[in-house]
Every structure is written in structure tokens, then in C-alpha cells.
Amino acid sequence: MTTRIAAILLPLLLLAGWEGYCRWSGIPALVLPPPSAVGAALWSGLASGRLLPHLAVTAAEMALGLGIGCLVGFVAGVALAEVAGLRRLLYPYVIASQVVPKLALAPLFILWFGFGMTSTVAITALICFFPLLENTLTGLDRVDPAKRELFRMLRAGRWRTLTRLKIPSGLPVILAGLRVAVVLALVGAVVGEFIGGRQGLGASIIAAQGMMDTPLMFALFAVITALGMLVYQATLLIERWLLSRQAKG
Amino acid sequence: MPTDPPAFLSFENVRFDYSGAAIVDGVDWAVGRGAIHCLLGRSGCGKTTLLKLAAGLFTPATGRVRLDGAAVCGPGDAVGFVFQAPTLLEWLTVLDNVLLPVTLHRRATADDRARALDLLELVGLAGLADRGPRALSGGQQSRVALARALIADPALLLLDEPFAALDALTREELQEDLLRLCAQRGTTALFVTHDIAEAVYLGDRVAVMADGQLRHSLSIDLPRPRPRDLRYDPRFNALCRELRHAMDGATGLRRAEAAE
Ligand SMILES: Nc1ncnc2c1ncn2[C@@H]1O[C@H](COP(=O)(O)OP(=O)(O)OP(=O)(O)O)[C@@H](O)[C@H]1O
Ligand SMILES: [Mg+2]
Numbered sequence: 001m002t003t004r005i006a007a008i009l010l011p012l013l014l015l016a017g018w019e020g021y022c023r024w025s026g027i028p029a030l031v032l033p034p035p036s037a038v039g040a041a042l043w044s045g046l047a048s049g050r051l052l053p054h055l056a057v058t059a060a061e062m063a064l065g066l067g068i069g070c071l072v073g074f075v076a077g078v079a080l081a082e083v084a085g086l087r088r089l090l091y092p093y094v095i096a097s098q099v100v101p102k103l104a105l106a107p108l109f110i111l112w113f114g115f116g117m118t119s120t121v122a123i124t125a126l127i128c129f130f131p132l133l134e135n136t137l138t139g140l141d142r143v144d145p146a147k148r149e150l151f152r153m154l155r156a157g158r159w160r161t162l163t164r165l166k167i168p169s170g171l172p173v174i175l176a177g178l179r180v181a182v183v184l185a186l187v188g189a190v191v192g193e194f195i196g197g198r199q200g201l202g203a204s205i206i207a208a209q210g211m212m213d214t215p216l217m218f219a220l221f222a223v224i225t226a227l228g229m230l231v232y233q234a235t236l237l238i239e240r241w242l243l244s245r246q247a248k249g
Numbered sequence: 250m251p252t253d254p255p256a257f258l259s260f261e262n263v264r265f266d267y268s269g270a271a272i273v274d275g276v277d278w279a280v281g282r283g284a285i286h287c288l289l290g291r292s293g294c295g296k297t298t299l300l301k302l303a304a305g306l307f308t309p310a311t312g313r314v315r316l317d318g319a320a321v322c323g324p325g326d327a328v329g330f331v332f333q334a335p336t337l338l339e340w341l342t343v344l345d346n347v348l349l350p351v352t353l354h355r356r357a358t359a360d361d362r363a364r365a366l367d368l369l370e371l372v373g374l375a376g377l378a379d380r381g382p383r384a385l386s387g388g389q390q391s392r393v394a395l396a397r398a399l400i401a402d403p404a405l406l407l408l409d410e411p412f413a414a415l416d417a418l419t420r421e422e423l424q425e426d427l428l429r430l431c432a433q434r435g436t437t438a439l440f441v442t443h444d445i446a447e448a449v450y451l452g453d454r455v456a457v458m459a460d461g462q463l464r465h466s467l468s469i470d471l472p473r474p475r476p477r478d479l480r481y482d483p484r485f486n487a488l489c490r491e492l493r494h495a496m497d498g499a500t501g502l503r504r505a506e507a508a509e
Contacts, residue, residue: 144336146332146334146336147336147338149306149332149336150332150336151353152306152324153304153306153324153328153330154324154349154350154353155324155325155326155353155354156353160353164352164353165338168338168340169338169340171340246340
């Protein structure tokens with residue numbers, strides 16, 4: 001109960017402190033706007049409907065990038081885990097590509113796909129691809145050898161062993177990869193828009209910066225954070241649902 | 250060399266190693282159709298390895314394992330294996346675990362489900378069909394594994410200490426059930442255990458293994474079906490004592506070899 005109260009009080013205290021600091025220190029709103037000004041900017045953006053199309057664009061880019069990246073990452077992970085030769089051949093590249101800062105490829109993607117949604121989706125997909133690939137590979141590898149022997153004894157073919165043993169037993173690890181991908185997807189979408197977007201929350205931040213509208217920038221941060229939390233919580237729910245369904249059989 | 254023809258399962262001078270010293274070292278053995286043979290021996294002497302050779306999970310380095318006349322070269326559908334650890338799939342219910350050998354090859358029918366429920370009842374888990382394996386005790390898990398091995402009605406059952414995690418009462422009940430089932434279906438069984446009385450109660454023949462070799466074997470001439478109070482019969486106790494001496498002898502031999 002006390003933690004409950006503290007959980008409500010803490011953000012209120014922080015906001016009050018922030019507001020108080022801005023009022024009494026006389027810091028210019030251009031550098032640090034008070035929360036009241038941010039709230040006002042947020043409200044006018046939402047009420048006038050100006051923010052909504054941008055929110056929709058970013059959410060769509062994120063969803064598309066996440067979907068494509070995760071699907072391809074999962075399939076590639078399964079392929080590498082199942083085909084030993086492929087894995088020996090490609091795994092060094094997978095490791096090398098881990099350390100490449102994927103966002104640094106954004107200018108190249110703009111060159112290939114042009115400004116706009118396509119290049120942002122491509123960047124987001126690329127970023128989501130790796131955690132899924134990595135975790136699928138690890139998850140499928142980490143099957144209890146005793147269970148493998150059981151499946152061998154039961155003469156389960158390769159496909160059955162994959163779908164009935166390896167994927168179910170690796171599911172927790174694979175879903176942990178999905179959670180990482182979700183967080184990265186938002187980063188990918190927003191930063192992709194910084195560089196190559198015409199629309200979206202990231203592009204709006206750049207535009208607000210150009211107009212020196214700091215309260216609007218803060219308002220956009222708030223919207224992005226809310227979007228991220230929403231999607232993250234949804235992922236947790238999906239994860240819990242999948243695992244509990246699995247636990248029940 | 251034991252001979253009880255016609256042999257259903259036979260080992261012919263089987264040798265096996267895990268890339269090191271021989272773990273199974275020249276085993277000759279034959280199990281007649283419908284017979285139950287028990288294997289005793291100290292921990293680490295190679296009993297599990299021998300069972301896996303019989304199952305076709307391992308291939309002998311030299312020699313041959315034959316099942317019903319044909320050389321074994323991989324796991325077959327006539328063989329049921331109860332592993333030393335229960336090895337249940339946590340994401341399936343108890344019932345689906347029992348049905349696994351069926352559902353891996355075809356869709357389970359209402360008939361299969363009824364049989365699985367019967368088997369669960371036989372092993373005393375009738376009420377737990379919808380639970381997950383994590384919600385079972387160790388002994389309950391090993392009984393699920395036994396039911397799973399029986400669902401496909403195998404002609405040969407390989408059992409690796411299936412009752413080791415059970416209390417004495419449940420164990421004796423299951424021994425009786427196992428004997429009844431094997432007699433009903435004419436199942437041949439090779440049963441590994443550490444419990445001398447269990448080996449004598451179940452087996453037509455008991456072999457003592459030490460250092461990868463079968464050092465001693467004893468034919469158990471007790472009536473079938475075996476009544477429950479056979480366990481208190483003087484003949485039963487005499488056989489147990491004889492096996493105990495044989496095991497001491499086998500180990501003594503190992504000590505003598507080590508001293509050489
Ligand atoms: N995968 C393996 N790789 C290498 N050595 C192994 C392997 N499995 C078993 N061994 C060795 O082979 C020997 C026989 O093992 P096995 O499992 O057959 O013994 P066991 O008679 O079944 O013992 P227990 O009664 O304890 O189950 C042991 O000394 C063990 O250390
Ligand atoms: Mg063993």
C-alpha cells in the first residue's frame with residue numbers, strides 16, 4: 001500500500017520540482033520548458049489532431065518493421081539452427097553484423113529506398129532482425145539432450161522435432177528476443193525518421209527543433225514514450241499468454 | 250552362455266565405448282519372446298548404455314544386436330523405452346505427454362485418448378490427466394513416463410530403473426501391474442534395477458553386470474503369475490541372497506583386477 005502511494009507521489013513530486021525549478025530559476029523555456037507548457041503543447045497537438053497522423057505513421061512503421069524483421073529473423077534463426085553447414089558458413093557474418101551500428105546504415109537506406117516510410121521500415125526491420133535471429137538460434141540449440149533422445153526413440157522426423165520439441169522448448173528465449181526487438185523497433189522508427197522521414201513523430205521532433213519549439217519536442221518525447229510503453233506492455237501480455245497456454249498444454 | 254530360444258532380443262558379442270574405454274565389453278545375451286529379464290549392477294557399470302544399444306539409440310562398435318531376427322540399426326516402432334529420468338515435456342499436459350508417441354505420427358483418435366486414460370488409471374494417476382508435469386511429484390512423473398512407453402503397445406519394453414523414485418507400496422503395485430500387462434500382451438521386457446528383490450520378483454532371468462560385462466546370470470524358477478506374498482517365500486529370499494553374493498563376487502573381481 002505504501003509503495004502504491006509512493007508510486008503515485010513520486011512522479012507528482014518530480015513534476016512539481018521541475019515546474020518549481022523552471023519558475024524560480026528563470027531558465028528560458030527554449031532550454032527547459034516547464035511541464036505546464038509541455039502539457040499545453042501536448043494538449044493542443046492532440047486536440048487539434050495535428051499529432052495523430054504522425055503518431056499513426058510512426059506506429060505503422062514500427063509495426064511493419066517489427067513484423068518483417070521478426071519474421072525474417074525467426075525464419076533465418078531456424079534455418080541456421082537446423083542446417084549446420086549454413087550456420088558454419090554464415091555465423092561469422094552474423095556476429096560481425098552484431099557490432100555494426102545499424103542506424104549508421106540509414107543514409108545508405110535513404111539512397112536505396114528514398115525519403116519516407118520505406119527506408120524507415122527497412123531500418124526498423126534490420127534492427128529487429130538480429131535479436132530474433134540470435135535468440136531463436138540460442139533457444140533452438142538449448143534443447144535438453146534427454147528430450148532429443150526421447151524424440152529420436154519415438155522416431156520423430158526433423159520437422160516434427162522442430163515444431164513439437166525445439167520451438168516449444170525454446171519459446172521463452174525466443175520471446176525474450178521479441179521483447180528486445182520491440183524496444184529497438186521504436187528507436188529504429190524514430191531515429192530513421194530523424195534522418196529520412198517526412199512524417200512521423202521523429203520527423204516532427206526535427207521540425208520542432210527547426211522552429212525552436214522546445215515544449216513541442218518534449219510533448220513528442222512524451223508521446224513516443226507512451227507509444228513504447230503501450231507496445232511493450234502488449235508484448236508482455238502476448239508473451240504471458242503464449243507461455244501460459246503452453247504451460248497448460 | 251544363456252540360451253532360451255527362440256530369442257526375441259539378442260546381443261551378440263556387443264562392444265561399445267563413448268570414444269574411450271569400453272563401457273559395454275563383449276556382451277552375449279538372449280531374451281526369449283515374452284520373457285522378462287532383469288539387469289542388476291552397480292552404478293556406472295553400463296546398464297543404461299546396454300539398454301540404449303538394445304533400443305538402437307547407440308550402434309555397437311563391434312558385435313550385433315538383433316530384434317526378432319533382424320539386426321537393430323536404429324530406434325524401431327516395436328520398442329518402448331522408459332528412460333532413467335522421466336523426461337516429460339513441460340508444455341504438454343500429462344495426457345498429451347502419454348499420447349506423444351501417437352501424436353508424433355498421426356492425429357490422436359478418441360480411442361487413443363481412452364487408452365491413454367486407462368493407462369493413467371493403471372499407474373494410479375487417473376485424476377491428474379490435465380495437469381502439467383511441473384505440478385507432479387518425481388514418482389508421479391516416472392509413472393507418466395511408464396504410461397507413455399506403454400501407449401504404443403510395444404513388443405519390447407526397455408525399462409531403466411522406472412520405479413526407483415517410488416515408495417515401496419506403489420512400487421509393488423506397479424510391479425504387479427507390469428507383470429499383468431506383459432503377460433496379457435506377450436510383451437518382452439528388459440528391466441534395469443538396483444533392487445535385488447524387484448529383479449527376482451519380476452524376472453524370468455536376472456543378470457549381474459559389472460564393468461560392462463555380464464558376470465553372472467540366474468534363472469528364476471518361481472511360479473507365474475507371481476502371487477503378492479511370494480516376496481516372503483523362503484525360495485524368493487534364497488534367490489535374493491544368491492544374487493547378492495553374485496554381486497559381491499562381481500565387485501570382488503573388479504577389486505582383484507584393480508589390484509593386479
Ligand atoms: N555420454 C557419455 N559420454 C561418456 N561417458 C559416458 C556417457 N554416458 C555414460 N558414460 C559412462 O559410461 C559408464 C556407464 O554408464 P551408464 O549410464 O550405462 O551406467 P549405469 O549402469 O546405467 O549407471 P546407473 O546405475 O548409475 O544409472 C559410466 O562410467 C559413465 O561415466
Ligand atoms: Mg543408468
